[in-house]
Amino acid sequence: xxxxxxxxxxxxxxxxxxxxxxxxxxxxxxxxxxxxxxxxxxxxxxxxxxxxxxxxxxxxxxxxxxxxxxxxxxxxxxxxxxxxxxxxxxxxxxxxxxxxxxxxxxxxxxxxxxxxxxxxxxxxxxxxxxxxxxxxxxxxxxxxxxxxx
Numbered sequence: 001x002x003x004x005x006x007x008x009x010x011x012x013x014x015x016x017x018x019x020x021x022x023x024x025x026x027x028x029x030x031x032x033x034x035x036x037x038x039x040x041x042x043x044x045x046x047x048x049x050x051x052x053x054x055x056x057x058x059x060x061x062x063x064x065x066x067x068x069x070x071x072x073x074x075x076x077x078x079x080x081x082x083x084x085x086x087x088x089x090x091x092x093x094x095x096x097x098x099x100x101x102x103x104x105x106x107x108x109x110x111x112x113x114x115x116x117x118x119x120x121x122x123x124x125x126x127x128x129x130x131x132x133x134x135x136x137x138x139x140x141x142x143x144x145x146x147x148x149x
Contacts, residue, residue, distance in 0.1 A: 057102025
């Protein structure tokens, strides 16, 4: 494989090994910074952040949070049901506008657009992952991210 570029690369986080104990060493003598591991994990998540399909949602934020209020406004406009978790009467792709779903914020979409433009410019491949499906053919219409398009 020498001299060849990989088709793509990705990061994986596993085995964080947080513990509220003093730093130590592994059986092989490798330093272990147990209390510091959560800071390292948070730094990695910030650097590898991917779009959050629940950034604009009616769940997961306090009820008076601006993102909750934005989500409730979208649901009021798109879902006529009293129970906003019900897709009853919604047809096709409109079935995605239920309370247990959400959308990606404008800020995250701008960030993603910049990443994709940079990757295109550099001939890189990109895999976009999200908690909710981003392609209508990948799942039930009811599970689809609000602004998948």
